[in-house]
Amino acid sequence: MRARFVLVVGGLAVVLSACGHPATEQECELIFRRSAEVALVATKVTNPQEIERAVAEARAAKGKAILDGCVGKRITDSALSCVKEATTAEALDRCLQ
Numbered sequence: 001m002r003a004r005f006v007l008v009v010g011g012l013a014v015v016l017s018a019c020g021h022p023a024t025e026q027e028c029e030l031i032f033r034r035s036a037e038v039a040l041v042a043t044k045v046t047n048p049q050e051i052e053r054a055v056a057e058a059r060a061a062k063g064k065a066i067l068d069g070c071v072g073k074r075i076t077d078s079a080l081s082c083v084k085e086a087t088t089a090e091a092l093d094r095c096l097q
Contacts, residue, residue, distance in 0.1 A: 031070065032067065082095035083096070
């Protein structure tokens with residue numbers, strides 16, 4: 001599950017839109033965290049402590065590379081709002097296309 005989770009998050013982080021503003025580290029962290037939460041809930045992980053642990057593990061494993069690939073990419077405010085509200089991986093994909 002961990003490898004799949006990291007790949008999903010990595011894929012989402014680099015599919016930011018071509019208009020808008022350059023994504024900040026904080027915005028990329030929000031995308032990373034939200035992607036992780038959605039992926040974990042989809043696998044029936046809902047305990048906040050388990051989610052926090054899994055997010056920390058993913059960040060330690062590939063977080064820097066994912067954030068480095070995200071920061072500076074173009075993103076819109078509406079895409080960020082969409083990410084905050086997304087509840088499925090498919091919805092996240094639509095937010096970032």
